[in-house]
Amino acid sequence: MDLTLAYRSLVLQVAEHPWVKGLILRRGRGLYRRYVAGETLEEALKAAEALEKEGVHAILDLLGEMVRSEEEARAFQEEILKLVRALAQKPWPRYVSLKLTQLGLDLSEELALELMRGILREAEAAGVFVRMDMEDSPRVEATLRIYEALRKEGFAGLGLVLQSYLYRTEKDLDWILPYRPNVRLVKGAYKEPKEVAFQDKRLIDAEFLHLMKRMLREGVYVAIATHDPRLIGEAKRYTEAMGIPKDRFEFQLLFGVRPEEQRRLAREGYTVRAYVPYGRFWYPYLSRRIAERPENLWLVVRSLLGG
Numbered sequence: 515m516d517l518t519l520a521y522r523s524l525v526l527q528v529a530e531h532p533w534v535k536g537l538i539l540r541r542g543r544g545l546y547r548r549y550v551a552g553e554t555l556e557e558a559l560k561a562a563e564a565l566e567k568e569g570v571h572a573i574l575d576l577l578g579e580m581v582r583s584e585e586e587a588r589a590f591q592e593e594i595l596k597l598v599r600a601l602a603q604k605p606w607p608r609y610v611s612l613k614l615t616q617l618g619l620d621l622s623e624e625l626a627l628e629l630m631r632g633i634l635r636e637a638e639a640a641g642v643f644v645r646m647d648m649e650d651s652p653r654v655e656a657t658l659r660i661y662e663a664l665r666k667e668g669f670a671g672l673g674l675v676l677q678s679y680l681y682r683t684e685k686d687l688d689w690i691l692p693y694r695p696n697v698r699l700v701k702g703a704y705k706e707p708k709e710v711a712f713q714d715k716r717l718i719d720a721e722f723l724h725l726m727k728r729m730l731r732e733g734v735y736v737a738i739a740t741h742d743p744r745l746i747g748e749a750k751r752y753t754e755a756m757g758i759p760k761d762r763f764e765f766q767l768l769f770g771v772r773p774e775e776q777r778r779l780a781r782e783g784y785t786v787r788a789y790v791p792y793g794r795f796w797y798p799y800l801s802r803r804i805a806e807r808p809e810n811l812w813l814v815v816r817s818l819l820g821g
């Protein structure tokens with residue numbers, strides 16, 4: 515396993531420890547502000563408006579995952595519907611991301627499907643695009659089944675995510691290709707064992723480029739979601755060389771990460787979206803961001819020291 519991935523695995527493991535979690539929840543507020551727009555919908559909309567002024571569109575994401583009761587899942591659905599209704603009033607592109615475990619996937623696939631259906635009915639009427647994030651490997655198959663079911667029911671404004679670190683992803687792409695999918699391509703953010711995922715950054719990057727190029731060639735709309743300068747550069751070069759127009763793909767980055775690059779890409783005429791998370795349940799999201807970059811450990815230390 516390479517060092518960056520070993521670091522990620524360690525951070526994600528330590529983050530689950532109740533003592534660490536308690537400490538970060540008490541003292542890590544300064545830290546969460548770097549990656550999260552705020553705890554309320556109003557704060558998220560304000561952040562989205564500021565991005566719009568810079569030519570970057572927002573993907574609003576109500577934080578929450580792995581709910582443990584149907585009641586909780588239904589409460590999240592209600593909050594997401596509030597978001598959809600608020601976006602319906604906005605003049606900018608309307609875009610939401612969510613997680614199926616937020617809608618009860620771990621309780622039952624039928625429940626998650628039913629709650630997704632409710633969201634999509636309102637979202638389609640309001641012109642809001644909805645993307646299902648991809649979570650860890652045990653949930654991939656169910657996520658794809660739900661995607662397939664909803665596309666068969668005729669919901670068009672729905673996208674999903676593929677992760678280049680999983681060995682299975684190319685076959686998953688074959689599975690969803692008939693639905694003319696809108697795919698966000700990412701490297702993958704979870705701690706995955708070597709039985710299911712590449713453990714070497716070079717292989718994950720190579721697979722990312724392979725999948726990206728295949729999708730672009732086959733006419734799939736691709737949201738290229740990475741901060742990696744090499745991969746962004748290669749995406750630009752490839753699309754230019756192949757004559758793939760800028761309306762066949764876009765770049766997506768995370769709120770708070772490389773904001774100057776987000777603005778630069780927008781100025782160059784690319785569609786750019788920033789993933790804007792908000793809400794009270796920020797801990798797992800923040801842990802994954804810390805795990806992505808060894809330098810981020812200093813941010814944790816500084817924040818715990820009150821800096």
Ligand code: FAD
Nearest residue numbers: 647648700701702703739740741742766767768789803806
């Ligand atoms: P890396 O090789 O990790 O990073 C490249 C460079 O980017 C780093 O050297 C650094 O300069 C910068 N960088 C990367 N991460 C950070 C950070 N946290 N803080 C500061 N700088 C950083 N993963 C999923 O598993 N499922 C999803 O549904 C999903 N959705 C995503 C949506 C968007 C819009 C984005 C951008 C990412 C999403 N991810 C998702 C996360 C993704 O899988 C990666 O974990 C994450 O993007 C980091 O990988 P990278 O491609 O930026 O490359």
